[in-house]
Amino acid sequence: MxxxxxxxxxxxxxxxxxxxxxxxxxxxxxxxxxxxxxxxxxxxxxxxxxxxxxxxxxxxxxxxxxxxxxxxxxxxxxxxxxxxxxxxxxxxxxxxxxxxxxxxxxxxxxxxxxxxxxxxxxxxxxxxxxxxxxxxxxxxxxxTANVNTTPADVQKFFNGIPKDSLPTFNKEVEVGQIVFNPKLSDAEKDAYRQKAEGLRKRILAGEDFGNLARLYSQDQGSAPSGGDLGFNDRTAFVKEFTAVAFKLKAGEISQVFESDFGFHFLQVIERRGEQVHVRHILIQPIITPASLERDKAKADSVYDLLMKNKKIDFSSAATFYSDDKDTKYNGGMMLNADNVEARSTYIPTDKLDPLIALVTDTMKVGSISKPILFTGADGKQGYKILYLKSTTNAHKANLAQDYPKIKEYANNDKINRTVSEWFQKRRKExxxxxxxxxxxxxxxxxxxxxxxxxxxxxxxx
Structure with a gap:
């Protein structure tokens, strides 16, 4: 530190x-x-x-x-x-x-x-x-709005690459996941709600909001600055937070409310058009062993539906049961973080989460894993089921296997040449x-x- x-x-x-x-x-x-x-x-x-x-x-x-x-x-x-x-x-x-x-x-x-x-x-x-x-x-x-890369452009670009300069692509996989995050019961959550409510009452009684935020808020990004989040528009927050922040007047302190992050209450410092300046205190519930057991039971049940009863396919199961918002509406398929704009599902194995890489390395294409325990970036545990859709071994670039990637390279090259030509002309004028x-x-x-x-x-x- x-x-x-x-x-x-x-x-x-x-x-x-x-x-x-x-x-x-x-x-x-x-x-x-x-x-x-x-x-x-x-x-x-x-x-x-x-x-x-x-x-x-x-x-x-x-x-x-x-x-x-x-x-x-x-x-x-x-x-x-x-x-x-x-x-x-x-x-x-x-x-x-x-x-x-x-x-x-x-x-x-x-x-x-x-x-x-x-x-x-x-x-x-x-x-x-x-x-x-x-x-x-x-x-x-x-x-560059009208730049269009045709199949002929892609072929020409690829043919222009010297054979000894063709890139080598690492082993890639397409992996789907169904994520199960533990959920606390109302009784288990009540202690955290009461803690947030207690801090709110102390502020209403005269204690300093900023000091209590520094001492107790579990939002590591804003706690050091007294819970201050600065000015933001409606798109900056989760929907529950936005609904409260844009309802209050300057100076008002909200009731305690719940979001995916935990229990919050906030104070509006200033309103400016469609922007609001707020500070908040967040109390995050801790997952209990009982909630983790319930989570595993749900994961096992969905696995049985997939493998034993075969009443649902993986894509549908991800849509219905997964708690991961980034993949559930994509049939559970994970996207390459380095190529999100192209929505590529081909992920180099060296870019995979180590646990997912370890599990999928022993799987056959088309197979589904039993529920595995994982720990997320936020330190919280849960279970997930993995599906290995395809595997592509390391190889020299070729159009048959790598057309989407080569098209992207060709498109970027065409964009760069278009911009360069524009600058050359504009500099002369x-x-x-x-x-x-x-x-x-x-x-x-x-x-x-x-x-x-x-x-x-x-x-x-």
Whole structure:
């Protein structure tokens, strides 16, 4: 814990120093059309790079400046194309980043101490850059919106890969799961509800909400900051929490309510349009041996339905009985965490949970495991039934087995070429000036407008 705290302090101090530097440095690192990039902007991002434990490397500043130039180009074209982002989207992104910083710093007070300014002031400072970044992101999405990768494109891309450079894919499996999480009876849960109610009554009697949250709340992310969750919209919370948070007025304290996380009560600090600033205290029930036994009995019963009675198939059983929201509506099939957007069910065995890898390694394709005891990332135990749908051994890439992957590579290549071509054209049409200290950067070669083209000092918007 001590090393973690020192690392976070280093990050915050580096960011704080770079922010202070921004008020003293007025050197222009780059000009893009009518926009400028200050050297302090580069230094701020470089300080964050160093604070993450990376070694000093001045070449990184070249990459940072290239990224900022790219963002300016996209944002300026977005103005021409009337692309905008809603203020709510910007606010949500600012709040998301601030929540992460507050959590890593150990609370709002510590963050403000390290930054040398209030959180509100800091959010105002970073908001313009975040807004420009979101606009640039939307512009790039527009540039690539019509990119379509056909089977012929995939074949051409694959044929263009030298045979000795074809990638090797690790062994992959398709695995389904039915998860059974233990559930406490009302009588077993009552002690935790009463504990939360007791803390609520102490606050109503005059004790400090923040102090009690630090001492008793089991939400590790917000407890250090007195239970403070900052500003959020309705999508940030589970439905039970949202229903309560957006019903109360500023200053009001809720009744105790239950969610999948446990028993909460909250206080609304401030309402701002469709955002609410709240703090809360969470009490999490502990699974009892009796509830775990009931869980195993349910898992055994579902296993019998699958294997002995054969009254239901695995996909239907997952939909009806699984407690895992991420897989139950996908027939129980797990998705590759590195390829969620493509919804790929092919998972390299080295990416599997060790327990699942161990069990499926001895299974035959098409077989279903008996219920196995597992411990989740939250430390809670439960049971799950596994289904091994397919196995693909390690092999050199080929179209017959790996078409979805190769299509993804081909599509990314086409997107990258489309964006690159857009930038090449746009750079020729836009006045771009780069400070001499960056002229030797390989990544910035060809970015600056030739001197002969700037004799009239014209800056194109």
């Amino acid at each position: 001590r090393k973690f705290g020192i690392a976070i302090l280093s990050i915050i101090l580096s960011i704080s120093a770079a922010q202070a530097q921004k008020h003293t440095l007025d050197k222009i690192a780059g000009v893009v059309g009518s926009g400028i990039i200050l050297q302090s902007d580069v230094e701020l991002k470089y300080a964050s790079y160093l604070a993450q434990g990376n070694p000093p490397n001045n070449d990184i500043k070249c990459q940072i400046l290239q990224s900022l130039l790219t963002q300016k180009l996209l944002a300026q074209q977005a103005v021409i194309d009337s692309i905008e982002v809603k203020d709510d989207d910007v606010d949500n992104d600012v709040e998301r980043r601030m929540r992460g910083m507050i959590q890593r710093a150990g609370g709002t007070d510590k963050l403000e101490q390290f930054l040398g300014r209030s959180v509100i002031q800091y959010k105002d400072e970073i908001r313009p850059d975040i807004k420009e970044g979101l606009i640039a992101q939307r512009m790039q999405q527009k540039i 836009t006045f771009i000036k780069i400070d001499p200290q960056y002229q030797s950067c390989v990544t910035l070669k060809g970015w600056g407008t030739p001197v002969s083209a700037t004799t009239t000092a014209e800056v194109k918007p």
